[in-house]
Amino acid sequence: MNKSESKYFNTALRMDEALIALLEEKDLGYITVKEICRQAGVNRSTFYLHYETIADLVDEALEMINRRFLSYFPQQEEDVLGNLGSRNRDELVLVTREYLLPYLRFIRDNKKVYRAAFRNPGSMGANARYRELKQRILGPILERFEIPAARRPYYIAYYIEGIAAIVKEWLRQDCADEVEMIADIIESSVRPRDGSHEK
Template sequence: MSATKHAQQIKEDSQAYITTALFQLLETKDLGEITVTALVKRAGVSRMAFYRNFETTADVILKYFASKINQVFDDVINQVPTEEKLTEIDHFFETLSHELKLAVDRHYEYLIQQLFNDGMRRYYDQNQVWQQLPKTQQRYWIAFMSAGVYAIWREWLLNRESENLMAIHDIVGKFQSSTMLALKESN
């Protein structure tokens, strides 16, 4: 293994150890109560290893969820067929439901919502229909839709099994279409 590959493997291992340790600590503590010292001790890595990879404990959460949330939005942006997209979303919630529920209990949900808002912004920035609206309406509509869609997914996740995923997908689509239509008619 070349030195570069070896260094990359060490970096990836350190990130994995730190992430695993953080989620272990989150089982009993809020994110704000977890110090870097406690985290690196639990992970079995040095403070230097932590700071080579992250600036804060919140960065660990952001890195962990970013690629997963971005993949869901990539499917939406790339207009993956509905059945395939819903399978991926179901897999997302199935594999991450514990960590997402922990976000509520351990007060780091705002980080997930930040990533979600970024995904919504990225989606709407690529949507030609909505770009016909004035910039001010675009900005507030993204904020409105992002908060609303996030709240729907959150409610569904926390009360899972009460509705199927297709029903939630349809509700989100109807809200999006009707609010867009109302905005267009008001211009």
């Protein structure tokens, strides 16, 4: 990357971060180009050099967030999932620490993004973010449990919404509790244990 590309990238990154900070305070429909420029420390002509509309900036910010998110999951999908068809049913759970710990670390390290996503779920593509989880992990496990296809969306909704509720509460507390504790809470909600993890 040469110097001008680096400057262009850094300016775009500042605008991404400015949008995320503003989304934490208000809905997307009320955010103006002027506010984004003021927050990012750039002028309007710089904004329009990079984007035609705020929607273009939203798309770029989501792409940046997704790249950042994937970097928290070092394992290949096959390593995490293993061979679902050959695993015993009692080894299969919809949510495990393999996914939870990196996911929760990402949330803790990107609190502003998640507060903005909960405040503006449509504009931040929250449903799209869960699409991969539904298709690649939850769907195949429910199929392995022989849950009828018509019932699967309800099971998936239950798990996704339940985890989201715990994450929202954690964010309300500024992620003060340890990642491992939140993972324990989510795991015990999915697969109740004898209480040995409670402290």
